[in-house]
Structures are given as structure tokens and as C-alpha cells.
Amino acid sequence: MGLIIIRTILIFITLLFVMRLMGKRQIGEMQPYELVITLIIADLACIPMADTSIPLTYGFIAVLTVYFLHQLVCLIDLKVPKAKKILSGAPSIVLNKNGIDETQLAKNNLDVCDLIESLRGAGYFSLDAVDYALYEAGGSFSALPKKEYKNQENSLSVLLVNGGRFDEKNVALTGKTKEEYLEILRGQGSNELKKVLVLTVDGNGKAYLQSKGQKYKVFQIPFQERLW
Amino acid sequence: MWKTLSGLFVSLLLLVGLSIYEIRYVTTAMDRIRDAAIGLFHLTEERCATHEDGNALRLLWEAEKETLHIWVPHTSIENIDYHLNEALGYLYQENYEDALPKLEVIIDMTETITHSIALLPGNVF
Numbered sequence: 001m002g003l004i005i006i007r008t009i010l011i012f013i014t015l016l017f018v019m020r021l022m023g024k025r026q027i028g029e030m031q032p033y034e035l036v037i038t039l040i041i042a043d044l045a046c047i048p049m050a051d052t053s054i055p056l057t058y059g060f061i062a063v064l065t066v067y068f069l070h071q072l073v074c075l076i077d078l079k080v081p082k083a084k085k086i087l088s089g090a091p092s093i094v095l096n097k098n099g100i101d102e103t104q105l106a107k108n109n110l111d112v113c114d115l116i117e118s119l120r121g122a123g124y125f126s127l128d129a130v131d132y133a134l135y136e137a138g139g140s141f142s143a144l145p146k147k148e149y150k151n152q153e154n155s156l157s158v159l160l161v162n163g164g165r166f167d168e169k170n171v172a173l174t175g176k177t178k179e180e181y182l183e184i185l186r187g188q189g190s191n192e193l194k195k196v197l198v199l200t201v202d203g204n205g206k207a208y209l210q211s212k213g214q215k216y217k218v219f220q221i222p223f224q225e226r227l228w
Numbered sequence: 229m230w231k232t233l234s235g236l237f238v239s240l241l242l243l244v245g246l247s248i249y250e251i252r253y254v255t256t257a258m259d260r261i262r263d264a265a266i267g268l269f270h271l272t273e274e275r276c277a278t279h280e281d282g283n284a285l286r287l288l289w290e291a292e293k294e295t296l297h298i299w300v301p302h303t304s305i306e307n308i309d310y311h312l313n314e315a316l317g318y319l320y321q322e323n324y325e326d327a328l329p330k331l332e333v334i335i336d337m338t339e340t341i342t343h344s345i346a347l348l349p350g351n352v353f
Contacts, residue, residue, distance in 0.1 A: 001243075001246050001247040001250040001251070001299070001345070002247035002250070002251065002345075002347045003345065003347065003351050003352060005243050005247060006347065006352050007352060010352070052302065053301055053302045053303045054301060054302070055297060055298055055299060055300070055301065055302065057298050057299060061243070061246065064239055064242060064243060065239075065243060067235070067239055068236065068239035068240055068243060071232050071235045071236040071239065072236060074232055075232050075233070075236060078229070078232075
């Protein structure tokens with residue numbers, strides 16, 4: 001019994017630690033410790049239930065230990081703010097008025113594609129549509145749109161450069177070549193492709209460019225006709 | 229807050245209480261069975277154990293195992309059942325040489341079961 005309690009506590013701590021290391025992507029909409037409980041409680045209940053060689057008491061004790069740990073973590077969460085940050089994490093502002101914060105993205109094992117996907121999920125189809133975007137401690141995504149966002153003529157943006165690399169399929173979709181885009185980038189002061197964090201373009205030709213460690217730029221790329 | 233604290237306190241009390249009770253109960257029950265098995269082992273060594281002596285050990289074991297099923301893995305109980313039945317069969321035939329190793333296994337298993345619930349690093353990992 002004591003062994004089961006100690007083993008359950010050890011597995012709980014290990015899973016919680018690993019979940020916190022994995023970042024917000026794996027969490028979904030739960031707090032890390034809630035996800036850990038969801039992960040282990042099913043097996044704790046099912047294994048003694050299905051395997052008749054294990055006394056059911058083992059299942060009861062393990063579930064009771066998980067309940068105890070849940071109450072303990074809830075209490076720490078409420079009463080010790082510093083511990084709350086360790087146990088549940090803190091919100092990560094991944095996009096601010098200067099553009100994408102790649103450090104915060106990397107910290108949560110996310111890339112620009114994930115950010116664009118989250119923005120689309122929140123109803124924003126362009127990186128310059130929001131002033132702030134953040135992943136909450138529980139993994140959910142929130143964004144603060146720009147004041148003028150509603151009046152903008154919006155169109156779906158596609159990713160042309162992600163982390164210093166061209167997305168060849170999207171480049172072909174716009175009807176321009178990589179060389180032409182390199183020329184455009186040079187015109188914007190970005191001489192090295194590998195230093196470009198992100199370049200997107202929407203159907204109206206509006207481009208969003210951000211070089212690593214710099215503020216983003218929005219400019220117009222001339223196309224003969226509207227792209228999409 | 230009050231609900232969280234009371235839940236925490238009650239569950240902690242239950243966990244600690246049950247752990248202490250389990251260790252004490254299983255250790256006591258296994259000690260009783262081991263003592264009886266050692267007694268039977270000595271009688272068998274002296275070639276004077278009867279089938280009735282074996283039956284006395286079986287009755288004690290049957291009484292204890294009803295509750296032991298709650299705390300000990302059922303396979304461990306089945307293993308003791310198996311070796312005890314074999315030992316009793318040999319005693320019925322007055323085959324003392326073959327009964328002795330079986331009784332030794334039972335004595336060893338009672339120690340192993342007690343050891344397996346102890347809070348030792350080897351058991352935790």
C-alpha cells in the first residue's frame with residue numbers, strides 16, 4: 001500500500017515535469033497537472049478492474065493517492081504564486097507590437113506555422129491583424145486584434161518564408177519565383193534569407209516580413225492581378 | 229478552501245492509516261503462517277509429520293487467505309496454495325523427502341510477500 005502511494009507520487013511528479021517541459025502544444029485546454037491526472041487515472045482504475053490477479057485495493061489506493069495529489073496541487077496553486085508558475089506555467093506572449101517573439105515560441109516548442117494556425121483558429125487570417133497573441137498557461141490561445149482590423153480588406157495569408165526557408169509550394173502559388181522574392185527581401189533590407197523569420201503574403205499582395213530579432217514590416221508586393 | 233483542506237486531510241489520513249494497517253496485518257498473518265510452516269517442516273525432517281499436521285496448516289492458511297486477498301496479489305496466494313497442496317499430498321503418502329522442499333518454498337514465500345510490501349527503495353523502483 002505504502003509502495004503504491006510512493007510509486008503513484010513518483011509517476012505523478014515525473015509526468016507533471018515532462019508535461020511542463022513539453023510546452024503548451026501538448027496540453028490542450030487543461031492545466032498540466034489536470035492532464036497528468038487524466039492520463040494516469042484511467043489506467044489506475046482499469047488495470048486492477050481488468051486484471052483479476054491484482055487486488056482491487058491497489059486501484060482504490062492509487063486513485064485515492066491521485067485525489068490527494070490533486071487537492072495538494074490545488075492548494076499550492078491557490079496559496080503559493082511562485083509554485084503556481086512552476087506547476088502550471090505562465091502565459092506566453094508570442095506576438096506583440098514588434099511582431100513575433102521567436103524566443104517565446106521556441107520555449108513552447110512551437111513555430112511560426114503553429115502560430116498562424118492558432119491565429120486562424122481564433123479568426124485572424126494575417127499576422128498583422130493583432131497587437132498581441134498569447135498562449136495561456138493551459139495551452140489555449142488568445143489574441144487582441146488591432147483597432148482598425150475590422151476595416152481592413154482581409155484575405156488569406158500564405159507563408160512564403162518560415163525560419164529562413166522558402167515554402168516552395170506557396171511560392172509557386174503566388175506566381176513569382178524565389179529569386180524575385182529574394183530581390184524583394186533585399187529591397188526591404190533583408191539581405192540574408194536565413195535571417196528572415198517570416199514572410200507572408202495575402203491575396204491583395206500585402207506582405208508581412210519579420211527578420212530575426214527585429215520589428216516586423218508590412219508592405220505591398222506588386223502583382224499583376226489579385227492572387228486569390 | 230475548507231473543502232480542499234478537508235479532502236486533503238481525510239485522504240492523507242486514509243492513505244497513511246491504510247498503509248500502516250496493511251503492513252501490520254500482512255506481516256502478522258504471514259508470521260503466523262511461517263511459524264506453523266516451520267513447525268511442520270521440523271516434524272517432516274524428523275519424519276513424524278502426519279497428514280493431520282498438514283491439514284492444521286491448511287486450515288490456518290485458508291482462514292488467513294480470505295482477508296489476505298485484499299492486500300496481497302492473488303497470484304502469490306495461488307502459489308502458496310499450489311505448494312501447500314503438493315506438500316500435503318506428499319505427507320499423505322509419507323513421502324517426507326519430497327514434502328520438505330515444498331514446505332521450504334512456502335516458508336520462503338511468506339518471507340518474500342512480507343518483504344515485497346516493505347517500503348524499501350528496491351520495491352519502490
